[in-house]
Amino acid sequence: MRLAGVEPSRLIYNCLLDGLVNAGLLDTAVNVFDAMSTEDQVRPDVVSYNILIKGYCRAGRAQDAMARLSDMQEQAKLTPDKVTYLTLMQCHYSEGTYPVCIGLFQEMEERGMGKDIPQHAYVLVIGALCKDGKPFEGMAVFERMLKRGCAANAAIYTALIDSMGKFGREKEAMVLFERMKDSGIKLDSVTYGVIVNCLCRFGKFDEAVACFRNCEEKGIAVNAIFYTSLLDGFGKAGMVDQAQELFEEMIAKGFVPDSYCYNVLIDGLAKSGRMDDACALCKRMEDDGCDQTVYTYTILIDGLFKKHKNEEALKFWDAMIDKGITPTAAAFRTLANGLCLSGKFSQACRILDELAPMGVIPETAHEDMINVLCKAGRFKQACKLADGIVKKGREIPGRVRTMMINALRKAGNTDLAVKLVHSKIGIGYERSGSIKRRVKFQTLFQ
Structure with a gap:
């Protein structure tokens, strides 16, 4: 075009930008964008910025996308539109930066875009508020959305009902469910x-x-x-027989239980003190080719220690390590608590070093x-x-003294x-000639 004496228009540049971004050639797209910025006739407009922001979001570069938003507003003096905000909201929602x-979304409202906010933006912000533990703020946005004439969909209702349920707000959750049914929205398997x-x-x-x-x-x-939710509920309520029946029904209908499903039932059995059944289910899990997780072993170790089957608990710990499953801090805490209560805190310290x-x-082991x-x-002890x-040669945090004082x-x-309050135990020193030693905790009982 240029050799023919035809200068590309902004539309041509934007088409090229969009093609490069869709092809995953983001660095080249940035070079084209920077070239546009040097020419007065084709300086980037809102569409140009939106395309580049989309590219950054697709590449997982949310910070760069937000930086372009700032440039757009402060340097280019352009006003972001609903596409700009929706692209960025989707990116941050997907990354969990709620x-x-x-x-x-609040910036959109402050800019007076209320009636132009698309439904999907409401889906994102209400979902984000619910996941961020703010269901009642989500409800406030929901009511504003309805007043602005934007219809709710199944995703919005489902997010709010789920969040209310997690907060134990039974009445609010069921009222929302009734409102959903009355609105004529088709209920799908996710909502149910x-x-x-x-x-x-x-x-x-x-x-x-x-x-x-x-x-x-x-x-x-x-x-x-569905089955896992029921299994979890029955297990936590101690209704493990009903949970086992559902588990067998689930398999009979052709559903393949995953690790989470197995763990839910194993946890229910362990909490009911049925460790033989829990261990047998763990073996069945392995035989069925379902991966045992660190949580599987943590449940079993905890249950076995509570049944005073310490050696069996240690065997499960060793089996977990042998399988290459990396223990979590919670898994070690479970093991250490069991060992300490068995009087084997030296062994717990040795395993900690390993x-x-x-x-x-x-950190707080x-x-x-x-x-x-x-x-x-x-x-x-x-x-x-x-x-x-x-x-x-390790330090004991000062809060351990406070914890011990409260426990006593x-x-x-x-x-x-x-005596502990007015002593130097754990924080002061005693002298023996020129030698200075920390005042031992055991002096509390002397």
Whole structure:
């Protein structure tokens, strides 16, 4: 074009930008955009910025996209449109940076774009508020949306119902469900799945099962999520026999349970003290080719320690390590608590040292071990453990003293609590000639 003496228009540049972005050639698109910026006749307009912002969002470069928004407003003196905001909101929602998504929506409202805000923007902001633990703010946006004449869809209702359920707000969740039905919106499997989950949370298992069966009768596609919600609810309520029946029904209907589904049932069995059944299900999980997770082992280790089957619990820990499953801080805390209450805190400390090469360094591990001993009233063992940690050259946080003082007071050992308050135990030193040593916790009992 240029050789022929024809200068490309802004429209041509924008078409080229869009083609490059869609082809994933973002760096080249940026070069074209920068070239546009140097020519007065084809300086980037809102469309140009929107295309480049879309490219950054697709590439997962949200910060660069936000920087372009700032340039657009401050340097180019252009006003972002609903496409700009919607692209950025979708990006931040997908990345889980919900406060930024919410902030972009608020900026749209502040700019007076209320009636021009598309429905999908409401879906994103209400979803973001719900996921950010702010369902009532989500409800406020929902009511404003309806007043502006924008219709709600199933996704918005479902997000609000789910969030209300998680907050234990039964009345609000069910009122929303009725409003949804009255509005004529077609209820899909996702919404029914959320309702089943909410009813289980509220302890209304008969209604949850009835809702589940109703879906089957209406021909609504029932999936594994429905079953898992029911399994989780029955398991937490200690109704493990019913949970097992549902599990077998699920398999009989051709659904393949995943790790989460197995873990839910294993957890229910373990909490009901049925460790033999829980261990058998873990073996079945392995035989069925379903991957055992660190959570699977954590559940079993915790349950076995509570049944005083310490050796079996340790075997599961070793099996987890042998399979290359990296322990989490929560998994170690479960193991350490069990070992400490069994009087084997030295073994817990040794295992803790073995975790460092794996990159697992629970920062509050020693504090947690001392805490569990104090809660169990084993103050002498807690003091011995604390002194052993100091002997290895590690520091005991000052809050451990406060924790121990509170535990002593709650246990009725007020004299010892007062003695600890007025002593230098754990924070001061005693001298023996020229040698200075930390005052040991065990001196509390001397």
